[in-house]
Amino acid sequence: MTTSRALRFSSIALPPGRHVAAWRHPAAQATPELDLTTIAACARRLEEAGFSALIVADAAAVWGEQLDSTEASSFEPLTLLSALATLTDRIGLVATTTTSFNEPFHVARRLASLDHISGGRAGWNVDTSVTPRQAGGFARSEPEVHEERYERADEFVQVVRGLWDSYADDAIVADKQSGLYFRPGARRPLDHAGKHFRVAGPLNVSRPPQGHPVVFQAAADSAGIVLASRQADVMLTAAPSIDDAHAYRARLGDALVAAGRAPGSVQIWPGLTPIVASTEHEATRRRDELHDFLHEGTQRSDVRDDLEGLFVVGTPEQVADRIAEWYAAGAADGFTVRFPLIPADLDPFLDEVLPILARRGVFAPPVGATLRDFLGLSRAERDVA
Numbered sequence: 001m002t003t004s005r006a007l008r009f010s011s012i013a014l015p016p017g018r019h020v021a022a023w024r025h026p027a028a029q030a031t032p033e034l035d036l037t038t039i040a041a042c043a044r045r046l047e048e049a050g051f052s053a054l055i056v057a058d059a060a061a062v063w064g065e066q067l068d069s070t071e072a073s074s075f076e077p078l079t080l081l082s083a084l085a086t087l088t089d090r091i092g093l094v095a096t097t098t099t100s101f102n103e104p105f106h107v108a109r110r111l112a113s114l115d116h117i118s119g120g121r122a123g124w125n126v127d128t129s130v131t132p133r134q135a136g137g138f139a140r141s142e143p144e145v146h147e148e149r150y151e152r153a154d155e156f157v158q159v160v161r162g163l164w165d166s167y168a169d170d171a172i173v174a175d176k177q178s179g180l181y182f183r184p185g186a187r188r189p190l191d192h193a194g195k196h197f198r199v200a201g202p203l204n205v206s207r208p209p210q211g212h213p214v215v216f217q218a219a220a221d222s223a224g225i226v227l228a229s230r231q232a233d234v235m236l237t238a239a240p241s242i243d244d245a246h247a248y249r250a251r252l253g254d255a256l257v258a259a260g261r262a263p264g265s266v267q268i269w270p271g272l273t274p275i276v277a278s279t280e281h282e283a284t285r286r287r288d289e290l291h292d293f294l295h296e297g298t299q300r301s302d303v304r305d306d307l308e309g310l311f312v313v314g315t316p317e318q319v320a321d322r323i324a325e326w327y328a329a330g331a332a333d334g335f336t337v338r339f340p341l342i343p344a345d346l347d348p349f350l351d352e353v354l355p356i357l358a359r360r361g362v363f364a365p366p367v368g369a370t371l372r373d374f375l376g377l378s379r380a381e382r383d384v385a
């Protein structure tokens with residue numbers, strides 16, 4: 001088993017955890033969502049254990065009406081990750097940023113800056129703003145219809161990638177003798193004119209250390225899969241079973257061929273929600289206990305911790321078995337872990353499940369310095385066509 005084929009793990013949960021009622025648990029710090037010290041300690045725990053990335057989810061609005069949700073208040077992802085870049089050393093930092101309520105120049109500039117600040121650990125989870133209420137923050141009465149959202153997203157990512165290629169890798173010479181800061185001819189404008197954007201460029205940040213930060217796309221249906229096939233390095237899915245994951249891989253493979261890319265060139269990372277305890281009975285009790293903390297106004301069907309991906313409750317061996325089963329079936333290249341309660345669900349996963357997976361050759365800590373290295377992706381070549 002080579003390191004490049006081993007499963008990669010990322011966390012899409014921040015303290016106090018992904019479960020909307022996690023903050024009410026006696027073991028949870030009540031208001032950690034704006035506590036940088038607590039979040040940084042969590043990020044360092046993840047990188048020490050060999051997680052490849054921390055993905056910060058986002059919506060440019062409060063997510064829903066749930067009265068008990070910590071999503072009522074959260075850091076803006078790129079601001080948070082810029083701080084975490086200085087407090088961590090070897091974990092990818094992935095910001096969810098919408099293409100529906102942003103301009104490509106802003107996003108290209110911020111992600112290029114994060115890539116420089118973090119030494120090449122930046123990633124972008126491309127999101128098209130699924131919740132209609134996000135339009136309210138931007139003087140619009142409603143978001144674009146579904147197809148328009150994805151069409152705009154495709155052109156948006158294309159423009160961002162073009163802007164990242166504004167400078168050649170060796171453009172900045174800072175030659176005190178000649179007085180040239182950058183090499184003549186090593187910068188080009190973009191001059192993009194499309195349906196949604198007219199962007200002359202060039203970007204005012206030199207080429208990111210990774211060439212392009214890693215692009216993630218969370219896909220649910222055909223439009224998301226097509227976008228992932230055209231623009232993404234990693235596709236996040238909510239596949240709840242191995243059969244569903246295989247179906248996603250087949251559909252993505254077809255879309256990749258149609259887009260002129262190799263069928264296996266985009267990694268697939270399903271969601272994973274683990275609740276781990278020394279006995280299955282205790283793990284089940286802990287799951288039910290968290291649900292019992294839900295506010296009476298919250299429907300159980302609103303609880304997103306057991307709707308998105310592989311939900312597994314059990315002993316470290318049982319949880320490792322299920323993950324290894326997905327790995328053996330070729331259903332996942334990595335997982336996006338949604339720890340319901342942090343640190344209660346994070347500690348046993350890192351301390352007990354990961355070592356079992358490592359012994360079986362299913363997991364190996366990432367190698368290299370950049371997020372692309374961690375994921376086995378080569379550096380993005382500059383496209384000057």
Ligand SMILES: Cc1cc2nc3c(=O)[nH]c(=O)nc-3n(C[C@H](O)[C@H](O)[C@H](O)COP(=O)(O)O)c2cc1C
Binds near residue numbers: 128
């Ligand atoms: C693992 C995963 C993470 C996601 N994270 C976010 C997020 O942070 N913010 C968001 O608005 N949508 C997020 N989504 C939703 C997707 O971006 C997408 O909009 C959704 O799957 C619905 O698809 P649609 O846009 O085709 O309606 C996520 C989806 C998945 C599967």
